[in-house]
Amino acid sequence: MSVSFAVGFGDIVAAAGLLQGVAHNTPVITSRTLDMRANARVYCKCESFQRTGAFKFRGAYNALTRVPKATREVLTYSSGNHAQAVALAGSLLDIQPTIIMPRDAPEVKREATAAYGANIIPYDRSEVTREALAQQLANERGLPIIPPYDHPHIIAGQGTAALELLQSQPDIEVLLVPCGGGGLLSGTTLAAHAIRPSIRVIGVEPAMANDAALSFKSGTLHTVHNPQTIADGARTPSLGALTFPIIHALAHDIVVVTEDAIVDAMQFLWERMKLVVEPTGAMGVAALLSGVIAVERRNVGVIISGGNVDFSQTPAWSKHA
Secondary structure (H helix, E strand, C coil): CCCCCCCCHHHHHHHHHHHCCCCCCCCEECCHHHHHHHCCEEEEEEHHHCHHHECHHHHHHHHHCCCCCCCCEEEEECCCHHHHHHHHHHHHHCCEEEEEEECCCCHHHHHHHHHCCCEEEEECCCCCCHHHHHHHHHHHHCCCECCCCCCHHHHHHHHHHHHHHHHHCCCCCEEEEECCCCHHHHHHHHHHHHHCCCCEEEEEEEHHHCHHHHHHHHCCCCCCCCCCCCCHHHCCCCCCCCHHHHHHHHCCEEEEECHHHHHHHHHHHHHCCCCCCCCHHHHHHHHHHHCCCCCCCCEEEEEECECCCCHHHHHHHHCCC
């Protein structure tokens, strides 16, 4: 029996057409040292080189191109990468974004979002949820919400990263994908399932924010409140109503990595591969280097989801190493 989702492979292909010439077809980078340590052939799809420094631009641009032509302002919420992506996409499409950002969001992400021309509304994570605040403001101002992951056009746009990777490296057998709210992971599983159903797509999230792993294994949506992980892109409360069914049906597994493993992976990527990668972006490599999955002698794809590093935080991160 076939399963119907809110997004299909055709939506990803359509998004790729819209993004052509606008988003970067990001490089796939390899490393002999990484191959040796993982005992595999590893291909890193470096979305850290995407516009705004993360894969999020794909979904944001795809979503904003599809809002009604009369819409000149949109509302969203984000700790940083989706915020920057919506801000840039809005500037390209002459749409004004208003973005709800936590006060403790990385400064580098907040500054970049403001530089792209967005209106920023700060909030305290401990006092209110961003979803509730967004809905309140949307009702007051009559604005459409472009959420960071649980939206058909966002999911379709994010799936274009895996589409590009598998077009350039069709022999990949295992694909590791960072997971927060599941926009990237759900889009990736849809693309991979359509192109090569035998691929094992595995989500990776922090052990301190393991709601997706619990949800995947139980079949019931779990939530986590304000998890204290350095991977700020994975500090989402749960998978979404759209992303969860896709991931549960099509992903092979979701594994978790420790904070120490994330820091070790970041340091490896910085020092050995000369890649500036943020904590969330390093989670796939963290899974490889910490050995939480078995990939011996396989062709492994890793999506490096972003490179927006707040270097003021590196002294605190070193305590985990």
